[in-house]
Amino acid sequence: MSLLKEFTDKPFKHNPVFVLVLGLCPTLAVTTSLKNGVAMAAATTAVLVCANILISLIRRFVPNQIRIACYIVVIAGFVTMVEIAMKAIAPEAINKALGIFIPLIVVNCIILGRAEAFASKHGPLASLMDGLGIGVGFLLALVAIALVREVLGAGTLWGYRLTPVTVGPTTVIPQYVPITVLGMAPGAFIVIGLLFGLFSLVGNRRRDAARLVAVPAVPQVAGDFPKPKKKPADKAEGGEAPSEPRPSEPQPSEPRPPEPRP
Amino acid sequence: MEVGYLELAVGSILISNVVLAKFLGLCPFFGVSRRTSDAVGMGLAVIFVMSIASAATALIYRHLLLPTNLEHTNLLGVLGLPVPEGGYVLILKTISFILVIAGLVQFVEMVLKKSAPALYRALGIYLPLITTNCAVMGMALLNTEAWRDPANGLPVHLATVNGFCGGVGFLLAMLLMSGIRQRLAERRVPKALQGLPIAFISAGLMALAFMGFTKLFGIAV
Numbered sequence: 001m002s003l004l005k006e007f008t009d010k011p012f013k014h015n016p017v018f019v020l021v022l023g024l025c026p027t028l029a030v031t032t033s034l035k036n037g038v039a040m041a042a043a044t045t046a047v048l049v050c051a052n053i054l055i056s057l058i059r060r061f062v063p064n065q066i067r068i069a070c071y072i073v074v075i076a077g078f079v080t081m082v083e084i085a086m087k088a089i090a091p092e093a094i095n096k097a098l099g100i101f102i103p104l105i106v107v108n109c110i111i112l113g114r115a116e117a118f119a120s121k122h123g124p125l126a127s128l129m130d131g132l133g134i135g136v137g138f139l140l141a142l143v144a145i146a147l148v149r150e151v152l153g154a155g156t157l158w159g160y161r162l163t164p165v166t167v168g169p170t171t172v173i174p175q176y177v178p179i180t181v182l183g184m185a186p187g188a189f190i191v192i193g194l195l196f197g198l199f200s201l202v203g204n205r206r207r208d209a210a211r212l213v214a215v216p217a218v219p220q221v222a223g224d225f226p227k228p229k230k231k232p233a234d235k236a237e238g239g240e241a242p243s244e245p246r247p248s249e250p251q252p253s254e255p256r257p258p259e260p261r262p
Numbered sequence: 263m264e265v266g267y268l269e270l271a272v273g274s275i276l277i278s279n280v281v282l283a284k285f286l287g288l289c290p291f292f293g294v295s296r297r298t299s300d301a302v303g304m305g306l307a308v309i310f311v312m313s314i315a316s317a318a319t320a321l322i323y324r325h326l327l328l329p330t331n332l333e334h335t336n337l338l339g340v341l342g343l344p345v346p347e348g349g350y351v352l353i354l355k356t357i358s359f360i361l362v363i364a365g366l367v368q369f370v371e372m373v374l375k376k377s378a379p380a381l382y383r384a385l386g387i388y389l390p391l392i393t394t395n396c397a398v399m400g401m402a403l404l405n406t407e408a409w410r411d412p413a414n415g416l417p418v419h420l421a422t423v424n425g426f427c428g429g430v431g432f433l434l435a436m437l438l439m440s441g442i443r444q445r446l447a448e449r450r451v452p453k454a455l456q457g458l459p460i461a462f463i464s465a466g467l468m469a470l471a472f473m474g475f476t477k478l479f480g481i482a483v
Contacts (some may be wrong), residue, residue, distance in 0.1 A: 021458065024292070025396050029285035072364060077358040084352060100403040103356040107396040109289060185283050186470035193455075193462025201454035 005128050010133025016110045017141035018199050023110040026101045027142060028188040034158050037146035038139065039090055043082050043102055046134025048111050049128060050078045055119040056127035062120075071115045072106070079106045110134065148191050153182030203211045265416070267423055269481050274427035277478055280397050281435040282469040284404070287397030291439060292433075292461055294388075301440035305433030307388040309426060311370060312398050315363050316425025319402035320418045322358055327351050327412065359402050360478055401428045438468060 016022045023044070030040040054074050062070045083102050086095060095102075105111065114134055118125040147157075155162050155178035165173040181187045280286045286310070295303045328392035329349035330336040339345045371389045374382040392398060405424055416424055442464045451460050 021292075022289075024288040025285050025400075028288065069364065072360055073357070076360050080353060080356050083356060087352075089409050100400055100407075103359075103403055104286075104396050104400055106356055106360050107399045149477045179353055181470070184473070186286070186473065188285070189466030193459045193466060196462060197452075197455040197459035200456075200459065204454060 003125060003129050006129040007133040007136075010130065011137035011140055014134070015137040015141055016134050017138065018196065020110075020113070022113055023108050023138065025104065026108065027145065028192060029101055030098055031142055031146040031149055031188065032097070032183050033154065034143065034146045035116070036094060037142035039086075039094045040098055040101065041135065041139035041142045043086060043098075043139055044105055044108060044110065045131070046085075047075065047078045048114060048135050049131035051075045051111055052080075052114060052119040052127040052131035054078075056124040056191050057117045057123060059120045067120065068112075068116070071112060071120075075111055075115070076106045079103060110138065141167050145188075145192055145195060148195070149182050149187060152179050153184075153187055154180075155180050184219050213220045265420055266345055267420075270420060270424050271427045271430075272478060273481050274306030274424055274433060275431040276472065276475040277481060279431045279435055279472055280401065280428045281432055282398065282465070282472045287395055287432055288401035289361055290391065290395060290397075291436060291465070292458065294391075295439040295461075297452070298437070298440045298444070301436040302433070303384055304388045304391075305436045307385040307392060308395065308397060308432050309474070310385070311363075311367060311389070311392050312401055312429040312432075313422055313426040314370065315398050316428075317404055317418060317422040318362050318366060319359050320405050320416060320421030322362060322419070323351075323355070323406050323415060327354055355403075355406070359398060359399060359461055361400055363402065397428070397432055401425050404428075429457055439465065442468070 014020060017024070017027050025041055026044070030036045051071070051074055055071055058070070058074075079102075082105070086098075086102055114130060118130045120129070151157055151162070155176045162176050164171055164175040179187075182191060274280070278284055281288065281291050290304050290308075294300045325335060325337050328336060328348045329345055330339045336345050336349065338350075367389055371382075374385065374389075401424070405421040415421070439461070443461060446460055446464065456464070
């Protein structure tokens with residue numbers, strides 16, 4: 001039961017990209033198309049699951065001072081295996097598109113982060129579930145970004161061109177003209193920024209709604225916009241001060257480290 | 263034809279900027295860019311480590327991993343050890359690069375602590391972060407395949423220059439980003455976009471501006 005919870009908790013509540021803000025480099029670089037995103041997520045998940053299990057198995061034998069070095073060696077070993085496997089299995093185009101980001105899984109902070117935060121403290125089965133859950137979360141995040149970028153940026157879906165929809169002689173949906181920049185570097189930043197904003201909007205709404213239900217007596221503080229350069233007001237002003245700004249700090253969901261790990 | 267230094271510099275700093283075009287080193291780019299002093303410290307530390315790491319990894323790649331041919335010698339082969347037909351590239355590249363970079367960062371940290379305490383105080387806290395900075399590893403990997411000779415990669419001296427220039431490009435991007443974020447902190451930003459989302463969108467606009475450097479001086483990266 002609790003093992004299943006290790007898995008089901010991860011994809012949404014601890015989503016590696018949108019909640020923990022880890023593994024940004026591959027997220028932005030390979031999401032030009034759905035195929036690339038899925039291949040990247042599969043490769044990362046394979047390394048994550050294997051590394052999690054092995055690190056959890058050896059966690060009692062590794063001296064504390066050199067644990068990070070040991071984890072890196074374990075991860076690098078699995079990355080090499082996945083690299084060779086990808087060369088053998090995946091089509092040439094995908095290998096070319098992912099390029100250096102397959103060997104760069106070795107410095108992906110999701111994997112080292114899970115090794116340090118989870119696998120070094122839990123048993124192999126729980127670590128397996130954790131790896132799968134985080135991997136599914138990574139897959140969902142990459143699919144969400146890649147979907148937007150491929151459909152809007154290239155006018156294709158899983159490689160198939162979107163064609164105009166016609167009913168008889170009339171065109172219901174005309175031929176889509178792609179916004180090419182979304183497939184290029186700037187588009188990656190902008191799409192992921194807007195998605196972050198969307199999720200934080202949804203998160204804020206939910207939290208506000210939950211708070212209204214929980215403490216209906218507390219009056220809401222007016223004002224949607226932050227007053228810049230001001231410390232949050234005293235607790236006296238409306239309890240938790242729901243719309244009090246915290247300038248230059250990310251707003252979305254709760255379990256967030258103070259800074260993205262490098 | 264060998265690549266020129268100026269070509270490398272323009273290519274790595276402006277045209278294919280490590281952060282804005284290659285998507286490397288994004289975690290420190292967003293994590294440490296709130297204050298200019300932090301951004302500069304991190305940028306300098308990255309320049310330092312990236313130059314050394316590029317030199318070391320290029321040395322290993324060209325003279326230990328690749329099979330022997332006219333251009334480069336495989337030292338293991340010279341010593342009489344067996345070298346497989348494709349060299350050790352496929353099986354040892356990733357693992358040897360990460361170990362060299364991790365070891366190098368530790369070593370640099372110790373040397374700085376002992377011999378240059380002032381520099382260590384300025385850069386010290388950023389050094390451990392750099393081990394898992396994908397910009398350093400990414401640059402080392404790019405050096406092995408970039409610039410017109412994907413089979414052999416850059417020779418050691420050019421790889422070092424490329425690493426240095428990549429670091430300068432990183433510093434430039436960090437500096438610009440920290441300026442933008444300080445201005446952003448004083449502006450009214452819609453609540454949902456505060457913090458990270460607006461930083462991403464600003465970075466996107468910066469990347470758009472950097473796309474204007476494409477084909478600058480006719481250099482194709």
